[in-house]
Amino acid sequence: QKEVEQDPGPLSVPEGAIVSLNCTYSNSAFQYFMWYRQYSRKGPELLMYTYSSGNKEDGRFTAQVDKSSKYISLFIRDSQPSDSATYLCAILNYGGSQGNLIFGKGTKLSVKP
């Protein structure tokens, strides 16, 4: 079983839709969860960060972690064509002060005007 599983899509939605992106992970010791957005031919950029369980909201974006089911989610409200990108969930696997980001496969999202 891979450490992080993510449905690669692609996912196509109309403008204004609510988008739900999800990942599952295998190691219950993981505590730091992130979502990165990657536009074509660019490096990933940090979108949301969550520590342990709970929700975090930033504008139209909400990140959710359910440690009991090892499930992480990203919700995008009122989606815009500019949200079209690949969304990568990432989990920080760390020892001491040093960590390594483990990425999911990424879900390619297309928001149609």
Place this chain on the structure above:
Amino acid sequence: DTEVTQTPKHLVMGMTNKKSLKCEQHMGHRAMYWYKQKAKKPPELMFVYSYEKLSINESVPSRFSPECPNSSLLNLHLHALQPEDSALYLCASSQPGQFNYGYTFGSGTRLTVV
């Protein structure tokens, strides 16, 4: 300055060439990373430098040789690469122990080996 700058943006090299990829950051981060990303795949960790010392080498072939000359610079020296090494090479940085800021990635160098 909240950027990681990578040069060159594109590189085409032959299998017998020697080339170097460069990465620079001025955020004061003391951890720097090289990732490799193939098309439609997630980034995969290659190397980690922490306080200018190599701390993680993910069993990368010796034709890839990293170097961290100082806390702001990270190089990746390439020699005798294979066509399957063609990929987007991403540099990232972070502050050790400050996990909530994640990693800051550069835009990458798109490498083609012919």
